[in-house]
Amino acid sequence: MKAIVDCNSFYCSCERVFRPDLLNKPVVVLSNNDGCIISRSDEAKKLGVGMAGPYFLAKHIIDKNDVAVFSSNYHLYGDMSMRVMDTLRVLVGEENVEVYSVDEAFLNLEKIPADQYEKFAMEMRETVEMWTGISVSVGVAPTKTLAKIANHIAKKDKAKTKCVTLLITEEEQRKALQLTRVNGIWGVGSAYANKLINCGITSAWDLRNMPEEWAHTNMGGVVGVRLIKELRGEPSIVMNKELDTKKMIATTRMFGKPVTELHELKEAIATYTSRAAEKLRRQQCAANTISVFIVPKEESYSSNFRHGPSVSSYATLQSATSFTHELIKPAVELLDDLFEKGRTYKKAGVMLSGIVPDESIQGNLFATESKNTNRFLMSAVDNVNFAMRDDVVKFCTSGVNKDWKMRQELRSERHSTRWEELKEVN
DNA sequence: TCTGGGGTCCTAGGACCC
């Protein structure tokens, strides 16, 4: 049996842990650049604040109802996430926890006796809340996909479910699937949902009863087949061991204001490259390929928002590296090729791929000594930046003024990861 | 008239997730 534990309005809940005055009050958290609404408390949902909608469109509701607004504070959310996951590890054992995202984890409940799933789930919910201040919802079912559906049901009517829903018997599963629209299934996005509805398949139950061959031809081959099996209660999406090494690392940002100058773009690209290289070193890897993209601002404003097409290019490095300066150089060269004078840009990004572990980098007989010096240099830089504050030590290309930096006007303090921002209680 | 039968690796693009 499997469970999914999903934090309720996670970012909002994190903010509330340090602002108990906001309990039972509407709260929202904004994306980077204060652009979209990415987390809403139940009270904010009730007021009609939409998910993932632009902030400025919901601003009239927010102002009128005195909704508390925060810019995203990833230091805080990352630390709170770790506390929640650690709690789950204590409760079911490390080997039975698969962290799926910052606010969700799948659990293997094999060790729990079948007649105690509900009791266990309830106690787990209470313990996480007591230890971390974060409330969670729990879905329990034989497969991950059914557990996700159970979790949705638990969240929809918290008073009735007490944030716990089990889909164990066939009867429970049938009822739940009949009430679930296809677009509410984990693994069905908008493209497949439209296709399914056009075929007259509207509920999860309808989809469950389609032949596997049909799913193979119409829903992306093996992916579709797995999905149908999961809905039938046959586990087909396995529990993953933790994916500690990423296969791709990206740092991309919208600018706080439109950018026209090459030197500003260079600062941004150098800054993003430094950030990406840090992430790379943290997982003790090096990258073979770096790619850079920039997104021009669209000339005409349209009410149907779409990102303009991006311009991108990539370079394959002579040998894999994680040293910031060795990555900034090709990144800036790529940018030189992409940049067109006279255009205005609104976003840029750097992606590292072809990622290999440090130990298996192809050796270079002639560079051994400087490689080691570089390694010490980089780890010294990382240590200083970690201990002091971000970017105390940085490369010159990254710039000093950073006029293009994203807006983040409403960020709370990093109460749990910075000494100087520790919460004071009087 | 007629030209095999496997493989691997890489890339681009499409779908999805939170």
Next chain:
DNA sequence: TCTGGGGTCCTAGGACCC
């Protein structure tokens, strides 16, 4: 005026190999 930032997996098709 104003719309985020990460990731994953899968498939198809081309290049290349013996």
